[in-house]
Structure formats: structure tokens, C-alpha cells
Amino acid sequence: MTGLIPLVSTTMCPEPQHVFQKLREEYGPVAPVELEPGINGWLVLGYQEILTVTRQEETFAADPANWSVYQDDRLAPDSQVRAMMSPYDNAFFTDGERHRRLRAPIDGGLGRIDQRQLRRAVTALCTGVIADFAGRGEADLVADYAAVIPVLAMADVFGMDAPQGRALYRGLLELYSWEGDAEAARQRVLGLAAEAVAARRAAPSEDLTSYLAHHPNLHSDAEIYDTILLLIVGANENGINWISQTLRLMLTDSRFGGRLRGGRLGVDDALDEVLWRDPPFSNVAGRYALKDTELGGQAIRRGDALILGLAAANADPRIHAGGGAAIEVGNRAHVSWSAGPHSCPARLPARLIVRTAVETALHRLPGVRLAIPPEEVVSVDSAWTRGPASLPVRFTPVSSPGSDQP
Structure with missing residues (x-):
């Protein structure tokens, strides 16, 4: 594999559909790409191929310990794929019976969340965050809002108080900033999880920490802490991007807005269009071939890495009527939550948090509008997502946005 396009070309570009089309024309539904200089892998572009890879555990493993690059220690210390493609002791990076054991507490815990209570808590949280900038008449809806809401919402679900939530927010910022000591930041976040677990063992409650801390499937404190970290990190990264992308769509596309903005779609x-066209994660790492096999006409070798091209698969012309990529209102057959045993377990609470965050921002910021031309919104520097780096907006200043809280 030489002269390959970088994976980041599918995210850091004006129109990823053009990149997907070029790759399909040259390689078909599975294309070789450069993950970073000197490190290559396969990008799975096809809808059906995504389903194959995610459902066949006997051929494609989630554990990066099966990746030949990891086994040969070929990742540089400053590698930007290391964080997404290194083994961790949680459900996302394990397979088979161990994965099922670690996944069961996640499914059970998320299923216990009171949706009405969560909505009330997130509405109050969003209103409070908006109060910090509502009087200015301007804000960055990424840095000031979308980047804050998911982690604070999850902190509440785990029974953490406001100071713990803010500490968690600061820890995650450092962990994913590519600056400073990421491992030290990870340990601080795990330390917050440990504090929450210790508190709930002393005084059990109805929160998610109590449930996980006493679950028989989690056999050690390390497994409990890593499960908490997985849920918080997953919800945070997905939530930031989904909120940001939805707000961008609502503010720039005349089809949307309902009674608030004159559009016919709400x-x-x-939310659904974002999941189809610009999902929270465009690309997801990964799966690792356990044996030589064939996929989409390509010869996959044991130890090869496969990246799940969720955005590409959603646009696969083979699954859309007439070969186009038109999105039907109400159609949720996308693969933005992945598929198979490792599909996202938090889609219901995630949607509730994101929907509440978007609605609250549109309601509490009168006359909100993008402060720059839509074409000047740039994506974050990432091979995994196309979320906007910032969304500068202006609106009518509000002195007390919570005064008419429903």
C-alpha cells in the first residue's frame, strides 16, 4: 500500500462524498488508506461490509492487541491513532465472552436511567451553562456550550456533584488535547471515578455509579473504573459532535427550524439528518483481522486494521433508491451507532441529552444566528470526526435566561 490517501482526507475536506466516490471508483467498498505516515489500514466504505465486519467476531476482533502494528510496536510515542487503537480493559476493546460480561452492566445500567428525570436535569444544566454567556449577546456554541454539556450531564448520571463534574470536564479536555501528559490526565479522570465508587459503596444511591460498583460482572475496581471512563468518554465525544453538527444544521439550512426559524423540519x-450525513464519528477504529480473508474484493491479511467508515457507509449508493444518497425523513437505518455486539448502547439517553441541548439553546438565545458565513465553519483537526471546531453566534442579550424556564 503506497501512495494512499490519508484517512484524515475523509474528514478534513469540504465535501467528503467526493472522497468516498473516488475511493469507491478506484477500490470498491473497502479501500486502503494511510492512517498516519507509515501506518496503513483499510477503510470500510460499504454498508453491507460494515455489517459483515461488525457481526463476524470470529474473523474481525475489536481488541487492538490483534493489530500487527501494535504487536510490532510500530506506533510512535506521539501517534495520534494510539489513543483510539490501543488495548484497554473495557467492553469496547474486548471480544467474545469477556466482552459480553463487561457489556451486560453497561446495558443494564443505561436501561435504568429515568428519562424524564434526565431531561429535567439536562434542561437545568443547559440553562445554567447558557446563563454564563447569555448577557454577552455572542458565544461559541462549541467551546462555550456543546463541549460542556455532555460531560456534565454524564457526571450527573453518575451521581457526581458540580465540582466533580467540572473537574471531569477539565480532565477530559487535557486527555484529548494532544498537549501535556495524556496518561496523567487519564489517571486523574480514573481518580474521579474511584472517588465516586468509594462514596457509593459507603452510601449507595440510585445513580449509575452505585449500579456499576455493585455489579457482579465487574470483578475488580479497575474494571469498574474503566467502565465508567468508557461511558463518560463515549458520551462526551459523541455528544459534543452531535450537538455541534445539529446546531450548525439548524442555523444554516433553511429547511430546518420549525416555528422558531420558519423551516418545515424540526x-x-x-438530529436524524446529522446521523446520516455527518455522524458524531465519521470513522471508528476499528476491527483487526484474526485470519486471512476477503472483504469487498480486497485481500485482508491477518493482523490488518479495518476502520469503520460510518459516514461513507451511510452514503453507500447501493442502499439508496435510485443510487442516490437522499435521506428520507424518519429513516433511521443508518449505521452511525455501528452494528453487531459492539453497537452503541447509549443511543436513547444520548438522543435525549443532545435533543434537549439543541432545543434549549435555540429557545434561550433569541435571534441566534451564525456570526460567520456558513462556508467559513471549519472542522476539528481529526481523522475520526467532522465536528465543527467552533460555531460563533450572535443573539439578543438575555439577562436572566432561566426566568421563564418551563
Whole structure:
């Protein structure tokens, strides 16, 4: 594999569909790409191929310990794929019976969340965050809002108080900033999880920490802490991008907005369109071939890495009527939550948090509008997502946005 396009070309570009089309024309539904200089892998572009890879555990493993690059220690210390493609002791990076054992507490815990209570808590949280900038008449809806809400919402679900939530937010910022000591930041976040577990062992409650701390499937404190970290990190990264992308769509596309903005489509429609066209993660790492096999006409070798091209698979012309990529309102057959045993377990609470965050921002910021031309919104520097780096907006200043809280 030489002269390959970088994976980041599918995210850091004006129109990824053009990149997907070029790759399909040259390689078909599975294309070789450069993950970073000197490190190559396969990008799975096809909808059916995504289903194959995610459902066949006997051929494609989630554990990066099966990746030949990891086994040969070929990742540089400053590698930007290391964080996404290194083994961790949680459900996302394990397979088979161990994965099922670690996944069961996650499914059970998330299923216990009171949706009405969560909505009330997130509405209050969003209103409080908006109060910090509502009087200015301007804000960055990524840095000031979308980047804050998911982690604080999850902190509440885990029974953490406001100071712990803010500490968690600061730890995650450092962990994913590519600056400073990421491992030290990870240990601080795990330390917050440990504090929460110790508190709930002393005084059990109805929160998710109590449930996980006493679950028989989690056999050690390390497994409990790593499970908490997995849920918080997953919800945070997905939530930031989904909120940001939906707000961008609502503010720039005349089809959307309902009674607030004159469009015929509302927030739920915008949420679904984002999942189809610009999902929270465009690309997801990964799966690792356990044996030589064939996929989409390509010879996959044992130890090869496969990246799940979720955005590409959603646009696969083979699954859309007439070969186009038109998105039907109400159609949720996308693969933005992945598929198979490792599909996202938090889609219901995630949607509730994101929908509440978007609705609250549109409601509490009168006359909100993008402060720059839509074409000047740039994506974050990432091979995994196309979320906007910032969304500068202006609106009518509000002195007390919570005064008319429903």
C-alpha cells in the first residue's frame, strides 16, 4: 500500500462524498488508506461490509492487541491513532465472552436511567451553562456550550456533584488535547471515578455509579473504573459532535427550524439528518483481522486494521433508491451507532441529552444566528470526526435566561 490517501482526507475536506466516490471508483467498498505516515489500514466504505465486519467476531476482533502494528510496536510515542487503537480493559476493546460480561452492566445500567428525570436535569444544566454567556449577546456554541454539556450531564448520571463534574470536564479536555501528559490526565479522570465508587459503596444511591460498583460482572475496581471512563468518554465525544453538527444544521439550512426559524423540519429531523450525513464519528477504529480473508474484493491479511467508515457507509449508493444518497425523513437505518455486539448502547439517553441541548439553546438565545458565513465553519483537526471546531453566534442579550424556564 503506497501512495494512499490519508484517512484524515475523509474528514478534513469540504465535501467528503467526493472522497468516498473516488475511493469507491478506484477500490470498491473497502479501500486502503494511510492512517498516519507509515501506518496503513483499510477503510470500510460499504454498508453491507460494515455489517459483515461488525457481526463476524470470529474473523474481525475489536481488541487492538490483534493489530500487527501494535504487536510490532510500530506506533510512535506521539501517534495520534494510539489513543483510539490501543488495548484497554473495557467492553469496547474486548471480544467474545469477556466482552459480553463487561457489556451486560453497561446495558443494564443505561436501561435504568429515568428519562424524564434526565431531561429535567439536562434542561437545568443547559440553562445554567447558557446563563454564563447569555448577557454577552455572542458565544461559541462549541467551546462555550456543546463541549460542556455532555460531560456534565454524564457526571450527573453518575451521581457526581458540580465540582466533580467540572473537574471531569477539565480532565477530559487535557486527555484529548494532544498537549501535556495524556496518561496523567487519564489517571486523574480514573481518580474521579474511584472517588465516586468509594462514596457509593459507603452510601449507595440510585445513580449509575452505585449500579456499576455493585455489579457482579465487574470483578475488580479497575474494571469498574474503566467502565465508567468508557461511558463518560463515549458520551462526551459523541455528544459534543452531535450537538455541534445539529446546531450548525439548524442555523444554516433553511429547511430546518420549525416555528422558531420558519423551516418545515424540526430538531428531530435535524438530529436524524446529522446521523446520516455527518455522524458524531465519521470513522471508528476499528476491527483487526484474526485470519486471512476477503472483504469487498480486497485481500485482508491477518493482523490488518479495518476502520469503520460510518459516514461513507451511510452514503453507500447501493442502499439508496435510485443510487442516490437522499435521506428520507424518519429513516433511521443508518449505521452511525455501528452494528453487531459492539453497537452503541447509549443511543436513547444520548438522543435525549443532545435533543434537549439543541432545543434549549435555540429557545434561550433569541435571534441566534451564525456570526460567520456558513462556508467559513471549519472542522476539528481529526481523522475520526467532522465536528465543527467552533460555531460563533450572535443573539439578543438575555439577562436572566432561566426566568421563564418551563
